[in-house]
Amino acid sequence: MSQKLPVLFITHSSPMLAIEPGKTGPLLMDLGKQLKKRPINAILVISAHFITQGKTMLTAAKNLPTIHDFSGFPSELYQLEYNAKGAPDIAMQIQRELSYNNIHVELDPKRGLDHGAWIPLQYLFPDADVPVIQLSMAWPMDVTQAINFGKCLKILRNRGILIITSGSMTHNLYDVGYDDEKPLHYIKPFIDWVKNTLKNHDIDAMKNYRELAPYAKKAHPTEEHFLPLIIALASSDKDELITELDGGVTYQALAMDNYIFGQYS
Template sequence: MSRLPSLYISHGSPMTALNPGQVGVRLAELAAQLPRPRAIVMASAHWLTYQPAVGAHPQPPTIHDFGGFPPALFALQYPAPGDPALAADVAQRLAAAGLPTAQDPQRGLDHGAWVPLRLLYPDADIPVVPLALQPMLGPAHQLALGRALAPLRDDGVLLIGSGSITHNLHDFRAYHSGGEAPYVRPFVEWVEQRLQANDTEALLDYRRQAPYAERAHPTDEHFQPLHFAMGAAGSEQLGARRIDAGIDAGMLAMDIYRFDGAAS
């Protein structure tokens, strides 16, 4: 079986599910390029816990974890099966790496998971296992989560971190009807440069080193799925490739990254 890359996906607002725009095109193209995975492990910015946790529901429900959107959005479902056996394997691998992990038999798929997955695999016929993140433990922790699970890529498992390359909803009113937040492009360009240089240390220290880090990410949870995907590359040589999917509402950069790691 061909080795899969790991991915970082900017999932945008929940409305991406109804109006996918450029990111929908890019994700469909990406799905066509990848070998078909046997399962997906999805680390979303919208499932946050104090210690590692993995979803073990055999049929994860679709979670509509938002409010104030059109009824059509709440009617959407993503009925992909779960994979309790894979969830147990994930928990075992993380525990072996010193990251004891709870299995949650009730957890469904939040919009950080099902919105991009509907664009990648609209048939919802690939099992999905959600994975929680712990932003309070810092970027190095998310990197360690990814590294512990990286060998699953050789077994047909697609490892995805879902967040947003920039995420400052305080600026939505200022830019959603036109214009572009001045910090978006400098921040996005810095991230791409550091990833291309395999500069993991700078990316772990992005709060101090990246331009406009506090504006691009007032909180960490939407950026740290990138560190998970970096760790899942399985190598210091990240093999990072940026897929530009535009800027939504003037302040949400929709970049996608694939990490192929070092050549086999």
Template sequence: MPLTSAPVMFIGHGSPRWALSPGDAAARLQEYSVFFNQVKALLVISPHWITRGMQLTASPEPETIHDFGGFEEALYQLQYPVAGNPDLARHIQALLQDQGTEVSLNEQRGLDHGAWVPLLHMLPDHRIPVIQLSLDAASTPESLVVLGARLKRLRNEGVAIIASGSLTHNLYHIGDEHGSPLDYVVRFQDWVRSRVIERDIPALSKPHLNSDDFSAAHPSAEHYLPLLIAMGASSEADQLSVLESPVLYKALSMESYGWR
């Protein structure tokens, strides 16, 4: 067992082009990577894998999925050749099912860009095995907090939990990569940060009732929801790090959080 529990993170993964244009957001992840020295495996959740019922990847060598279109060819050549861990996937399946959460194994699924792009920047040597957990389409904010709490014990086994998403994700408002952020983006990012610092999980679970900017920030909620898993998997005893990063494309918050 590691001397300290493995970290939990919420990572803002932005556009797929972030893989080619690292900038400050990638630098913040690289700085935080020092806390992964004793980590044995990563469990990653991304809004780009939504299923009916929860699934875990169980491939020994998960492929790098280029689940996007319309970008330059160089982006499709990038690979994140990391190992999986089928035995650990079965262990996580049993752990969740013992707590009443049904989950199946998927031996064909690889890693989507919500998983591999941030890892490409944070852990470029791809030395730590990765398992991805899907988002169940039937999830509620409350059930995702509970899911995070059920995953929390994995941290004491050296498994880091990484929830990938975006604090703001309105693709209708995308602009120049380094254009000035829209006002509602800054307001909502600031609101989330304040609630995360206060560990105000009830407010974060009902952002549509507690922030006037939620509907503009998230025409659909899937990129916000992984934050709730991270809140459930972290605890008051953890040290929170706010990884402040510039807003990209005027509408995509790149802010991330780490708990250790």
């Protein structure tokens, strides 16, 4: 069995995923059971909802509070807690490792987990028994920077660190509807292009996805929810297995595709 841990890209979609698992919840639960068979020292999460202006931050708290960073949702969502333990010592190790690649990282001793982190984790690791660290995306970040960032993270996979990037396969909130039987016309062409590009591990094409992928700017009016997928791809090797977990489409505009880069069982 390879000691290198996989990289995950998870579509966290709407916060409603926390109480409406749909197809995605069971897929992530099954994946988590497989991952638990591997020796994991800590989980490193990169979420579209932890963006820091001009710098990179890393959580270093011993206990990570659950951040309910959304509004206008049912009250039961705000009662959910994911009682994750942090790993300050491992956070400092990651800080040093990234500094070797000229990425200056500051430690945050107070910040907890945003919904892009704790909602997937509640399905993957429901017992919250694996330490968690969250790494921010320094903003502004473009696709080339995301690729370089991902490449710098690759070495952590051999150090017992499970990398989870959390975003969304499509993320146009202006187009959200309520008929899940009728995904919008641009969803399938876009996700099919992404699937084929990932299958070929074509980072050059992905670097130019906004020009090459059909309806890219419609699927992602802004890039912060797609960059986590690019970071995950760049954290993988060209010859690695890539596995898709298809969670369907919710709210007509939110494709729930998830990807695993590398061996996971």
